[in-house]
Amino acid sequence: MKRCGMTGWMMVAILVLAGPHRLMAQAVSNATIHGVVTDATGAVVPNAQVKATQTDTGQTMTTTTDSDGSYVLPNLPVGPYRLEAGAPAFSNYVQSGIVLQVGTNVQINVTLQVGAVTQDVRVSANAAMVETEDTSVSEVIDQRRIMDLPLNGRQATDLILLSGGASVPPGAAGRFITTHDYVSSTGVSIAGGQENGNNYLLDGADHNDTHSNVNLPFPFPDALQEFSVQTNGVSARYGLHPYAVVNAVTKSGTNQIHGDLFEFVRNGDFNARNFFAATQDSLRRNQFGGTIGGPIKKDRIFLFNGFQGTRTRTAPPQTISTVPTQTALSGDFSTLESAGCQSSHKGVTLYDPTNSQPFPDNLISPTRFSRPAVGLAKLIPVATNPCGLITYAIPNPNNENQYVGRVDWLASSRNSVWPIFRGRLR
Secondary structure, eight states: OOOBOOTTSSOBOOOOBOGGGOOHHHHHHSEEEEEEEEETTSOBOTTOEEEEEETTTOOEEEEEOOTTSEEEEEEEOSEEEEEEEEOTTBOEEEEEEEEEOTTOEEEOOEEEOBSOTTOEEEEOSOOOOOBOSOOSEEEEEOHHHHHHSOOGGGOGGGGGGGSTTEEOOTTHHHHHOOTTSOTTOOOOEETTOOTTOOEEEETTEEOBOTTTSSBOOOOOGGGEEEEEEEESSOOTTTOSOSSOEEEEEEOOOOSSOEEEEEEEEEEGGGSOOOTTOSSOOOOEEEEEEEEEEEEEETTTEEEEEEEEEEEEEOOOEEEEEEOOBHHHHTTBOGGGGSGGGHHHHSSOOOBOTTTOOBOGGGBOOGGGSOHHHHHHHTTSOOBOSTTOEEEEEOOOOEEEEEEEEEEEEEEETTEEEOOEEEEEEO
């Protein structure tokens, strides 16, 4: 069966404008830098120029300090940054090693030294990313852990369990997840909350299944940049659900061409049989694809595309049926009355339809068998079980294709557009 997942996965287009008119969607998926600019004596420096540059894309945002020396650079895409500050009669200040993560609001105070504006004071040590504005407890699952940690089926939602207080209660899937949900939907209790009381965001947009309030599918790991899990005193800007917030962002293109190819295989032929299993693992799963990102126009337009195909084949032997045995095909049905078959056949006695009398010892001459029935019996496996019971498997193939496409257009230091297209075909 094929089905096409809509609800945010077929196409999502987000238009983002910098400044006071930015959409809320970007505000919760991006980060903020704020702080105070002072001189060497501790006096504030008003009207100082402050600029943040995303080193992967060259995107910049500038602002000036207020009369109290404070500045705010809001709605910055996640990634590595360089912070610069300067004012007349002061040397330029350059801070590198800044890495912003999803939804963070970090404070970086700047101290300017008296000197010529042509001089630079460079700080190359990694900046301490301390969250001072948000009282919630947050854990960021970065891209290294997403890519390096083992994931059964490459479902990034499994990594939510790395955050403190997250667990999957017994029976959670049965309570909230049905056949109407996606196979990658999960019921996770975070900080003691209800499994379907979490708020899921992807690139700042709502990513909840409206049917059961669990998550919609996450992008595959190679297309996912990072995500955070926030609990305890979550900001009201997230709204919707009362417990935790899982805030994820996809990758984007940069000034450097980057990408990868992958294939992950699970096949019982490669594994030893489980000691307690009667047969070899029948699951065969191939997950393959790749990503590519790079510049269309350096420092201005970037493209990122990704694809993952999943092919799953499994046939667990769990169906039990009754078929004729070899003795039954020869007309001897007496074994159906044996003690070992009583539970299956309830002591079956066969009657002659011509006179309503039982057949002696359940023996029937094969000459009385229906010819069409005899022909059909040749197509049915002959049971070796004396009661005619066979256990067999029904193949359950499952195909899935995931597509991720993103274009980032940095129109200016205060305006950007980033349409995102995601598809999931099963």
